Amino acid sequence: MKAALFLVFTAIITNNYVLVQFLGICPFLGVSKKLNSAMGMSVAVTIVMVIATAVTWPIQTYLLDPNDIGYMQTLVFILVIAALVQLIEIVLKKFIPSLHKALGVYLPLITTNCAVLGVCVLNITNEFTYGQALLNSFGAGIGFMLAMFLFAGVRSRIETNDYPEAFKGVAGTLVAASIVSLSFLGFSGLVSGLFGM
């Protein structure tokens, strides 16, 4: 239990996929202007991350590795993720139309979100077990949500502020992201201290 919590909190805070490992920066900068869209995007990313891990891990372990075609990983993973995203969209549209209306816009964008492919590949490189991989993906998704949530708040403040002309637009957003990232740096050591590991 302790080990599981440790894994999840590491993925959320100290190894935050967006602010520390730099995965999924495009949606982080692009969809963080409004809190609603930021939350919609993060919920969709979290769902896809967990399902993608649930599918890609067995494919790697039981299909690619025994047949000695581990090098097909990149190709297989990205196609599986693309197919999954389509499938999730169809299922949502059919059975939970309200959720599809809220998340549908973000789903096609997730195929090319590097955090999703990144988490699937890293689960294999870190040699996680199936359970660990799922927990790590869940933590990564929540970490993405936390970063998006905080950053959407920060952005809504800086939009109304008066800062140098040259920094308006993407440049100012990046500097603001730097400060949010700095706060996450301050958490390093927190998780291992908390769980005594």
Place this chain on the structure above:
Amino acid sequence: MEKKSKLSIFTNGLIKENPILVLVLGTCPTLALSTAAMNGIYMGLALTFVLTCSNIFISALKRIIPDSVRIPCFITVIATFVTIVQLVIKAYMPELDGILGVYIPLIVVNCIILGRAEMFASKNTIVDSAIDGLGMGIGYMIALTFMGCVRELIGAGTVFGMAVTVNFLTPFSIATLPPGGFFVFGCIIALMNKLTKGKVREKQENKCMGCPGSSFCSKSQEGGCDQ
């Protein structure tokens, strides 16, 4: 589209539409790998290879690929070349594999490559597409290496591993940490804005430009997901 000279296609990626400094595409590896100048060269070479080869292939296959499934087809072509790069690096430069790590497989979802496939290679001749790939790739390499130089100089006091200020200045190691990446990148784009008198920002105003899904996303016509 009007006919462009080969040279203007090449320089387009270098300056006018530099993937990092103007279009702000492929930010993930840019931020993660610009901790040292040398990483910029390696990553730039890997990306240029994949971009040029996939551009050539996609341009050659543009009449065969059905329009409705073009994105999966593009991704398959790109993933093939990424796998080639991955295997070559693992075989001949194992230490480089440790540095670039997960960012090599992530070239597949790099917005620059899919974006060029969609916007350029699927509409232009093979030669033009190859030149466009080279120009974009080299533009990416130059920008990434420049950013690596700045971060390495501030963060470690060296450039390409050679001591510059490390002997008489204590390096600000924060520049090589994640917050420093965002900060230096932000400052470089601000500098570009200043030098071009805001022309760069105008190009960035279109939010969907930096988004890999812009070509197949219904929201891109309505002005982006934020609206």
